[in-house]
Amino acid sequence: MKILTRHEEIVLLTILRLKDKAYLVTIKDMIKKYMDRDQSFGTLYVSLKRLKRYGYLSESVGAPTAKRGGKAVKYYRLTRDGITALKTIRKLHNAIWDDFSEIADEYTETL
């Protein structure tokens, strides 16, 4: 199981939250909302491709709309492996971040 980068983590979680409506534009907007930072199309595209290659995402094609100039949409969904990956990361995260507040407070005392 590959260790996900922060960026990939965020993308996967966003896709999870978006349920059936996850595609490039929506993912981009949601990340902007959470992180208040603008991801470029390019970085997102590359991450999505990579995640797909790892097997964490599956794609499906949706109906074209006029707004897109008549082009179809590519929707992304998490696969089982994707969920497992997220869970693993979560476990790791929890283990490392456990007791963070107490330890941090103790530590600031010594500074």
Add this chain to the structure above:
Amino acid sequence: MRLDSKNPPGFGLWIIKRIIPDGDSRFFLGDIEESYRENRETKGKLRTFFWFWWQIAKTIPPIIVDNLYRSSMMFKNYFKIALRSISKNKMISLINVFGLATGLACTILIFLFIKDELSYDKFHEKSDEIYRITTNIHNPDGSIESVMGTVSIPHGPALTDFSNEINMCVRTWPLTFIVNRDNFAEDEDVFFADKDFFNMFTFPFINGNAATVLDQQNSAVLSESYAKKYFGDEDPIGKTITILADQSGESNDFIVSGIIIDPPKNSTLTPNIVVPYECLKLFGWGRFMESWDFIPFGSTYIEVNDQNSQKSIIDNYSSFTDQYYTAAFDKMRNNMFGDVKSDKDPLSFGLQKLEDIHLDPRASGATDFTKVFVLSGIAIIILFIASINFIILSVGNAAKRFLEIGIRKVVGAGKKQLIWQFISESNFMTGLAVILGIGIVFVTLPLFNELILKNLTFTDTLSASNLWFIAFLTLFIGVIVGCYPALIMTKPKPVETFKGKYRFGGKNIFTQFLVTTQFVLSIVLLLSAITLGRQINYLIDSDYGFNRENIVYLEMRANNAEVADRLFNLFKDRLSNNDEIISISGSSHRLPRRYVTDRIVYKGNTYMDIGVTFIDHKYLQTLGININEGRDFSPDLSTDIEAVIVNETLVRDLEITDPVGKQIQISDETFNIIGVTDDFHLRELKYGISPAVFMMKPQPGAFRTLRLRYLVFKISPYNTAKTLEAISSTWKELQPGKPINYSFLDENINRMFLQEKRWYNIVAYSSVLSILIACLGIFGLTSLTINKRKKEISIRKVHGASTAKILTLISKDSVKWVLTASFIALPIGYYVMQRWLQNFTYRISLSPIIFMICALAILILVLAATGFQILKAARANPVDSLRNE
């Protein structure tokens, strides 16, 4: 493009489409459009405009990086395939790579040579502002007879005053003197130069200040290795070194004031021992320092202000010559034009760029620019032949892989991908070839250095510009060579490859054309090499008209005529009992001579330059020059002092009948002719036979008195070492403190041909190499053909064909190619060589028989190379190949 404001700018979309793979681009573009329209609705036209282009800018880098990553992964795959295909055809691939490697190595070596030749004198900081003043010598009718790279001594400084385009002027003159320190003495080239020499030319100092180092009258600057030679490990600064002129006897002390780093090899100036120009006066040359009509052998250099200076100086030259040269020209007109009335200027002047000097044949020991040109041509030819090989073999090889390609296509490989695969495969091989090629260069560099008389080091080879050149070359060849098979092989439809419809190699017109071209080029090269070799040998072995072997010249180093005579007699006393010395004689010059402008003989209204040689009475005998009329000089007849012996050409040119007994006027004196010799070559062969005069009366000359300067020994061919030792020890006895300088006549002659031999070597080796590469190609091609026709051969065997018949059948193609190539190459070679031989007055005649033997030899070579393989195939058991169907 519609200007509907709701569409995102088409240009931006076009960029995206270029960098995203086809499959994804539709969706991606749709996403962008959607985003764009949302923004238009919420934020309005202007802000969306900025947003859009900002997005494009941010999008491009990650995608490009990802593309590169992806391609590199693909290339890893391609290389694996390349490796696999190579190991499946080890022999062909080996031949291929090796052939190309050799071709590349050749090209690289030649490139290094050319680069070195073109780099002469470029290391000076101001090299593009330095010019040399040249003198054009005119005929009475105004045409230019010859050009010299030197000019009279006062000319440079006067021109510098006259023209305001010149910054400084430096005169130089390398002369050979004996340099002496604490009893260690040797002949050295002493470089006389004006004070500003180190300001104009860049020779970094180890010790000493460039600007002031030549200020003192008797200062000397040494190069590092010369300092070591004369002073060992001591610090030479402030110490004394003695310079001795053995012609005039003056000896002067010099104090070392500076040490420079050894001058680099690619320099036409060789400042190893530099002394101030004024010191020429100390050695007896003072009377020429102000002479306008004396042209020394040393050059004058000027540094100009800028690029346009040259033109302006040349334009104003006539006013300069009017101001300074009027008297000198009048004098020269009398001397040079004789009785021919002419008001033309006997001299005119020019400026030659410093950087051009080395490649100008007028400078001594230099290359010709045409030769550099020809050499590049040879390099390109070899590379061409090797590349053709590569193409042919790659293509032929690939023919086997049509099946594989078909399957790949069916499975979904894009056409572009396939092309990339082949290009990367061929680049892989080319890369291997380059590495191997550089290895070959490394190994053969010492040998090459010997051939071309240079000293290229391997680190030179790896310099930045060289590496760029090599990288560029590799890529270029790799892509070109890869493209052809790539394009050809990705064309056919997959189904047809299954059916086995596509064959390749062999009968293809393109292949035939390529192979024939290869052989045409190599045969022409070979013919040139052979002709060159024959011509050189002819020149070297030609009969000069006198004995060449076992003649030793010993320079007497006597200060004047009396000393010379005395030394001469002393030597004769000491050495005439030596059994190995057959005869001892003396002369003023060594043969063959460089210049023959000793004296003038008038013929009617004009005059002739003749070469006068001062000799003793045994000279003609020692050198084996035959007297066919009259007699030789006799020691008993004192009147022989006023006598001369001439050669047939002189008699003929002056139209003297019954020369013996007649008188002849040479310059201001009258002489009796007592004998006439057979013609012989006084000078190098190419000058033909010059009129020659021998006399026994010392003559004052323009700068050298005509008197005995050399002892001429005819020694026996046995025990030469002992003989030389005897001569050596006699020298030490009679001329202690002066270094001995002797040379063999035949070696002197051979040395004249050093340059030619160097060229011959290069051309010869190149031609052999190209033939080998071409043969390698045919070898590989034959093996491919055999492979392809294995079944056919087996079937023929089964039907009763004999081994011999099969041999003839398969070799028919190779023979056809070589013969066609010969038919084309022989006439071309003949024509080109004929033109080239016109340059020589004495030349061989081209014999068509030799040419044909050459072609025959190549044919045999090719047959031998391929015959072995064919034989093996012909003898193979037909069952084996017919079995797998």
